[in-house]
Amino acid sequence: MSINLEDLPKTKFRGKNITLAHGAGGKAMRDLIDKIFVAGFDSPELTLLEDQARFDLSDLNKLGNRLAMTTDCYVVDPLFFPGGDIGKLAVTGTVNDLAVGGATPLYLTCGMIIEEGFSIDDLQRIVASMKATADSCGVRIVTGDTKVVPRGAADKLFINTAGIGVIPENSNILANRAQAGDVVIINGYVGDHGAAIVDARGELALEISTVTDCQPLNGLISEMLKVCPDIHCMRDATRGGLATVLNEFASSSEVAIQLDNTKIPVREEVRGVCEILGLDPLYLANEGKLIAIVAKDDSEALLKVMQQHPAGENSCIIGYIEAPSQGAKGSLKGKVILETGFGGNRMIDMLIGEQLPRIC
Amino acid sequence: MKFVDEFRDTVKAKTLTKEIQKIAQRLDANKITQARPLQIMEFCGGHTHTIFRYGIEQMLPDNIEMVHGPGCPVCVLPMGRVDDCVALAERPEVIFTTFGDAMRVPGSKKSLLQAKADGADIRMTYSPMDALNLARKNSDREVIFFGLGFETTMPSTALTVLHAEREGITNFSLFCNHITTVPTIKAVLDSPDMQLDGFLAPGHVAMVIGERPFDFITKDYHKPLVITGFEPLDILHSMWMLLQQIEAKESIVENQYSRIVPPEGNAPALEALTQVFEVREFFEWRGLGSIDHSGVRMKKEYAAYDAEEKFPVPNLKIADPKSCQCGEVIKGVIKPWDCKIFGTKCNPENPMGALMVSSEGACAAYYNNGYEKKSA
Numbered sequence: 024m025s026i027n028l029e030d031l032p033k034t035k036f037r038g039k040n041i042t043l044a045h046g047a048g049g050k051a052m053r054d055l056i057d058k059i060f061v062a063g064f065d066s067p068e069l070t071l072l073e074d075q076a077r078f079d080l081s082d083l084n085k086l087g088n089r090l091a092m093t094t095d096c097y098v099v100d101p102l103f104f105p106g107g108d109i110g111k112l113a114v115t116g117t118v119n120d121l122a123v124g125g126a127t128p129l130y131l132t133c134g135m136i137i138e139e140g141f142s143i144d145d146l147q148r149i150v151a152s153m154k155a156t157a158d159s160c161g162v163r164i165v166t167g168d169t170k171v172v173p174r175g176a177a178d179k180l181f182i183n184t185a186g187i188g189v190i191p192e193n194s195n196i197l198a199n200r201a202q203a204g205d206v207v208i209i210n211g212y213v214g215d216h217g218a219a220i221v222d223a224r225g226e227l228a229l230e231i232s233t234v235t236d237c238q239p240l241n242g243l244i245s246e247m248l249k250v251c252p253d254i255h256c257m258r259d260a261t262r263g264g265l266a267t268v269l270n271e272f273a274s275s276s277e278v279a280i281q282l283d284n285t286k287i288p289v290r291e292e293v294r295g296v297c298e299i300l301g302l303d304p305l306y307l308a309n310e311g312k313l314i315a316i317v318a319k320d321d322s323e324a325l326l327k328v329m330q331q332h333p334a335g336e337n338s339c340i341i342g343y344i345e346a347p348s349q350g351a352k353g354s355l356k357g358k359v360i361l362e363t364g365f366g367g368n369r370m371i372d373m374l375i376g377e378q379l380p381r382i383c
Numbered sequence: 384m385k386f387v388d389e390f391r392d393t394v395k396a397k398t399l400t401k402e403i404q405k406i407a408q409r410l411d412a413n414k415i416t417q418a419r420p421l422q423i424m425e426f427c428g429g430h431t432h433t434i435f436r437y438g439i440e441q442m443l444p445d446n447i448e449m450v451h452g453p454g455c456p457v458c459v460l461p462m463g464r465v466d467d468c469v470a471l472a473e474r475p476e477v478i479f480t481t482f483g484d485a486m487r488v489p490g491s492k493k494s495l496l497q498a499k500a501d502g503a504d505i506r507m508t509y510s511p512m513d514a515l516n517l518a519r520k521n522s523d524r525e526v527i528f529f530g531l532g533f534e535t536t537m538p539s540t541a542l543t544v545l546h547a548e549r550e551g552i553t554n555f556s557l558f559c560n561h562i563t564t565v566p567t568i569k570a571v572l573d574s575p576d577m578q579l580d581g582f583l584a585p586g587h588v589a590m591v592i593g594e595r596p597f598d599f600i601t602k603d604y605h606k607p608l609v610i611t612g613f614e615p616l617d618i619l620h621s622m623w624m625l626l627q628q629i630e631a632k633e634s635i636v637e638n639q640y641s642r643i644v645p646p647e648g649n650a651p652a653l654e655a656l657t658q659v660f661e662v663r664e665f666f667e668w669r670g671l672g673s674i675d676h677s678g679v680r681m682k683k684e685y686a687a688y689d690a691e692e693k694f695p696v697p698n699l700k701i702a703d704p705k706s707c708q709c710g711e712v713i714k715g716v717i718k719p720w721d722c723k724i725f726g727t728k729c730n731p732e733n734p735m736g737a738l739m740v741s742s743e744g745a746c747a748a749y750y751n752n753g754y755e756k757k758s759a
Binding site: 291295298300363365366368369370375 | 387391393396397400435438439442509731732751
């Protein structure tokens with residue numbers, strides 16, 4: 024989904040760039056907010072132009088008994104990449120952080136730090152992408168803030184979004200609830216986003232065609248909770264990839280997680296990028312992948328529902344939880360072990376530092 | 384994936400593992416391996432990586448032990464050279480370019496990653512040609528490429544220097560830390576506490592230098608050797624070939640990686656090497672100390688492209704931390720977990736010793752897979 028400028032309302036800003044005046048609090052800023060943000064996000068709370076958005080508690084109470092709140096910053100480079108852009112990412116990322124806790128996401132904020140000289144046409148496209156994504160997730164962007172910093176003080180555009188959602192009474196998803204006998208489920212291919220970003224940076228002139236998996240997960244999760252209200256653990260695997268999330272579950276729950284490498288879905292083209300660069304797909308970033316740990320008895324019905332949802336067509340079981348036994352060199356408590364598919368095992372640790380390519 | 388999956392076939396792996404078990408049993412019955420396990424060294428860090436990635440050690444019989452050799456160029460880079468890199472990178476006119484995995488190697492004060500955070504203009508590149516491109520685009524800056532690695536990476540660096548010369552690019556230079564395989568293997572073989580019984584030789588080095596430079600290992604030291612590829616089946620296949628030699632009490636150079644390695648090596652690559660580089664009298668290694676003729680520098684004719692000639696370089700020798708036992712691990716005298724500071728003072732987040740630095744280093748691999756000896 025790429026937004027064309029021609030499809031958006033023409034404003035007086037067409038072809039112009041952001042200046043420091045657009046962040047100075049005066050008329051230029053007012054204009055930018057009205058024409059680009061308020062018009063673009065088009066939500067009743069924002070149109071009131073108060074300093075805060077206001078919600079009726081009784082409406083929230085109908086959805087559950089707990090509020091969930093989260094925030095995330097988005098600094099992706101490049102801003103536009105195959106299958107998405109920073110705006111789409113800023114909405115799905117925060118929506119997904121709410122949804123994987125079992126919450127129904129409702130409202131988002133949007134803070135933007137813009138570098139002087141940034142194209143207002145690109146800004147309008149990004150706002151439109153945020154709006155379209157928010158609509159598709161059923162959330163509204165209800166308040167925001169804009170700052171402009173001098174050239175060089177930020178890289179083009181940074182976005183922060185915070186989100187609020189409501190958690191239904193019967194859901195209790197926690198990282199420490201994995202127990203022996205549970206299974207590990209993923210909703211599709213790993214590493215697409217990481218590979219797409221490497222590709223989009225264009226430093227490597229790769230002839231591949233990976234697109235980001237950037238997608239909202241709240242629709243899928245709401246279907247999952249209908250058939251399996253008692254999901255034990257669930258997180259979305261973003262930076263640090265599948266490996267990081269599973270390590271968090273293993274150590275919080277004090278269990279061992281056994282994975283089967285032959286079951287973990289990785290696209291051919293992503294494997295190719297990893298082979299060339301010496302990267303490990305298990306550590307590559309995703310932006311639309313959740314890892315759920317559920318009781319084995321629940322897994323069959325759950326998988327069936329997931330596979331019927333567009334965001335979960337390739338869902339599958341990739342491993343299971345073991346009681347921590349003794350290995351030859353100490354306890355397996357808190358460890359993630361991968362059966363390599365070649366006859367041996369290897370440990371999957373947390374990522375240390377950045378994932379750096381090997382030289383030879 | 385074509386040309387990859389064929390070399391990761393589980394069924395073939397099982398067959399090879401069975402054959403390896405059979406020979407190992409015969410070696411045991413014939414009292415060849417009863418006193419101690421056979422020690423087989425894989426020299427190259429790429430092999431170490433494959434061995435751990437596929438859990439190959441666990442598939443081998445108990446009387447065969449892998450010794451993870453010094454062939455990880457990032458691991459054996461001494462602190463003094465890292466300090467030199469930092470000094471070069473911190474010059475305001477310099478854009479310092481390097482392969483990614485050299486970023487985390489600790490110097491005496493800081494790593495390149497820390498120097499970058501402190502403001503040095505350090506960029507990760509995937510090839511020396513990327514560095515040359517940066518030089519073209521930034522004619523007002525000095526671009527230095529950190530040349531690192533064995534004969535595998537040497538030709539591309541040499542060709543880049545020749546390219547720069549042809550194009551008359553004057554703001555590009557090379558900080559040459561290339562090292563050579565053969566003198567290093569010789570140093571390992573000459574070490575008095577060495578007990579190795581055979582070698583899996585580095586396939587990609589052999590692709591450049593050919594088979595013949597390895598002859599002395601089989602002829603003078605009577606150690607069997609197999610030039611080995613980098614996929615898991617390559618490793619198992621080579622191990623099987625090596626055990627056959629040991630059983631037959633032979634020591635010859637065999638080439639398992641013939642799909643890539645021509646017996647005579649790669650003539651144009653060798654020509655580029657000899658045009659640009661000459662052997663240093665000695666080169667300092669982390670964990671192994673100084674080894675004669677184990678490094679190369681740029682020839683006088685290319686001084687204009689030699690960062691060591693162009694800029695002042697501190698060139699101080701910094702001793703390895705005293706507590707490190709990397710040298711003994713590299714020679715197979717002790718296992719990583721026998722080292723006093725393994726996993727405690729020395730871990731992948733804060734590596735003290737060479738072998739904990741890169742994912743190709745034996746200690747980092749053991750740390751990440753540490754709980755398993757031969758349990759499978």
